[in-house]
Amino acid sequence: MAIIETRNLTKQFGTGDMSVQVLKGVSLTIEAGEFVALMGPSGSGKSTLMSIIGGIEPPTSGQVLLEDIDLSTLDDDQRTLLRRRKIGFVFQAFNLIPTLSALENVALPMELDGMKRAQANEKALAALERVEMVHRQHHVPSKLSGGEQQRVAIARALAIEPVILLADEPTGNLDSRQGERVTELLQQLVSVAHQTIVMVTHDAQIAKSALRLLKFRDGRIESDLSSEEFANNDAVFQVSSSRYPTDSI
């Protein structure tokens, strides 16, 4: 079953001579339970595609279907509700609310959706347990390490039981050890919970953990490889590795 389907997506920023076409007719399908890594150089369109899939910004043309719902037919509030109930986000900069504790951060989307506080906390606690952060539930983000903050962010995304989890360079701000832990966590989510994940990354080693690799260049999908195909295709990684370090700082 297709969770995400995009049809001939284009995205243009600016107008006239100053306009930049970031996406040039991207069509793809992501099935349930897939773990897709998006790779490519800066400006190739992968993060923009992620924003459009997540309903954060609209495409210039083309369609995005999430579980057969055409996002372009929804107004802002409907898109917000869709994000709230069906999409989990994980950002490179964690983007936790600094004034809320870990537990409150995770419970927040559910509370905003009208869930009782006790019930939201219960679900949040369960999500924190999945990322092994229960012991830090009452800490505010400034008291957590980067890896811990990212795990809380993943717990926040998981708590709503999303149909798809969108992760934009989730290990970009983490050291290699913490990055590995986050990657393992994402792999477990796919293998154990059959969670559908789309992840943007510059890190070839982390991309290897995905089941499918979409390589972007100049606003188009350059290659679409399965895990078996790219595991044996060193060229993919040689290009990537020459541009990006395999270990994050």
Added chain:
Amino acid sequence: MALYRLSLREMQKRPVRTLLTLLSIIIGSGAIVATAISSRSAQLAQVAMVEAVTGKASLEIQAAGGAPLEAKELTFLGDIPGIDVISPALRRFSMMTVKSGPSQSENQAGNAVADTAPPPEKIEPQKFRVQLLGVNLLQDQQVRGTEVVEGASFDTDESANNSNTSSTDVWIDAGFANASGVVLGDEVSLLTRSGIQTARIAGLVKAHDASSSLQSAVVIAPIRTIQRWTRSQGRLDVVQLVIRDEKQVEAIQAAVAAKLPEGVSVRPPTLRSQVAGESTTAIQRGLLIATLFALVLAAFIIFNTFQMNVGERKRQLGILRALGTTRRQVLWMILREGIFLGVIGSGLGCVAGTFGASVLNQSTAALLQIEIPHGSFSWLPIAIAMTCGVTVSALGALIPAIMAAYTSPADAMKVVSGNPIPISLWFWFVMGWVSIVVGCFIQWIAAIEIINIQAGTVGVVMIVLGVVLLLPATLKWLTQWAAAPLMPWFGVETRLARRQILRNPGRSSMTIGILLVAMAMGLGMASTILDNIRDVQSWYNRSIVGDFFVRAAMPDMSSGNAADMPIGFADRVKAIDGVAVVDTLRFVSARSDINSVIVVVRQFTSPTQDYFDLIEGTDDDVMRGIRSGEVVLGSVLSERTQLHRGDRIELETAEGKRELAIVGVTNEYLAGGLTIYMESDQAKKLLNVEGADAVIVKAEPAKLKQVEASLRTMAESEGLMFQSFADIAQLIENMINNVVGGLWAVLALGTLIAAFGLINTLAMNILEQTREIGMLRVVAMTRSQVRRMVLAQAMIMSLIGIVPGVLLGIGISSAMNLTTMVVTGHAVKFQLYPGLMVAAVVIEFVVVFLAAFVPAERAARLNLAAALQYE
């Protein structure tokens, strides 16, 4: 140089933030300029009014108690060397009647007695209260700086009496002519003791160094003409002496005094406009409070702005420090930005403030019923505003700059950090209490007159400032309390809003402070205004008794002087069928020590005490005492002389010095409260005063209508003004409304400044939260929820500001009432106005809602992708 570029780029990169910072400074410095120019204009107008009455004379010769001077007894003045100009004058009040023509009907003057527009088919004459000023025209020109701007010039040999002018030629003030619709060559009728006189407008004059007082429009004529009209041949009111060599003034005063007849004195000019002076004091205090609060608000806003500015750039500053920028360089970079924005903002504020001043001047003009002099522009307020604007900006930037300079680079570069500017809550707590204690002390010593009453205003501001400084330490508890009412409806949004407020207690406190100050100032000033209105109403309800009043003209409220009434009028009124009681009222000028006072002579025919709003003395004692020759003092005179019930007051009268026992003190506004009430038979015995300036009539209840008709006919036929009690009450209400209108205008300005400040601060708040709001929108929040969250922030802060704001407002009002003792002679009674409080709270909520609406909408419509990248 790189740091200069960095600062500049930073401002360009954040144009909205830079504009909001500039706006804060513009608001602050603009308020200073607006209020300072208005204050200065009011002061100039006051000086001009005083000069209009006293002229430039060095000395003034007057008889005690306002008795007339005999001209023949003063001929020796010409023999005394050193006197440059001798200018005799005779003043009388009169009614001027103008037949309405096309020019008049287009222009209804503000002080027209009959100000209803005439129907086109019937031309109604218009009446104006005027002061007849008889002078030697050329001499008076040198004393009062009068210049003929249109028409016949003053006679070059005026002392020879009218070689060029006819005996009925008069000159009037050009401004008054414009207001009354009179043009050159018009004929007007003047009511005098010799009956109605017809005069021709021969010229229009303008006094260079004096504002034209609308209350005493002047009709100038040669002194002998006025003497003839008023049956005062050979008599003068005053002789003014101009002595250009100031060193000779004392010697000449002694020489003149030696030759003056008994009962006549020579003194430096008396300031007869004491009422206006006291009014100005009240306005000055109002304006000073508004200015100080504007400054405090500007300081709050600027401090807030820079705190946010530095908080947002913390990471960037950390990088600079890591790259080798010294603490001093970081500190100066932020300070320079503050000073730079201070200079630009203050400059723009001065321009905005100058426009604002014209609005305030109009209010002040309405309050004093004067024309604010043109050309009152001065560089001084501009310099003050520039200095204050730049200083406040630099100080506002200083603490954030120090914080930025002393933050460790490693800590500063963290992506997520705690409070961007750590604030020692205890420091603010202690400073708050120090400020409150010092403020209370200043207010107390001002109330007991150890220091100037104006200085007491600083105490009020310090108390308010102290309360604001206490907020950071108590904010956690206060937000919990204030958020409670919102929780049942918007639980999550309110919780998020509360956390955001607590994230930076210092900045949130400053925002609450803006609301608190606005509420305290607004409620305080409004309560004081209402208390004063009530006091005046209480006065006239007790003091102005009778069914009908007949007088030649409205008395001059600053001097009590009234136009002459025809002889025997009171007797003719008594003969009307249905008239129960006729009381006469007479105003007599006198002097007590250094104070010019008005002796109000009247009959007290009622057996009960219906006449006074007593502050000291009992009703029975006062009625018994006043009939046996004792007097009742006006409240201001009692305060000035420190004479009270049981004391004796010495009065210089035309009949010599008189010592009078004081039986009571009454709340008084007539003649600035510098009055002495005396029974008419006693006045005849002691002061040789007869006649009436006004007649008060009580009619038999059954014949009220009949008496009214007869009286009205009689008054009209003799050119007199007829008024019922309702008319008088309406007239006084109108006067009060003028005063109140001016003060409301000042209050509105303060509210506007606070609203701008609030919009500015909330907009900055939202800017700072851009990334978080973006993230919340991405993961869960609808636009409506974002709006509710921002509005909840504003509501929580306003709820916290309301309670102390209302309490402080009550305190300010009470303190201001206490300090009115100096002005009104008694502390205006303080009263709580629940309706006003509710209105103030509602207004604050409306202002908060409107102020929060734009930032809330902006937050709701954030570009999510861009917001997530916002740093």
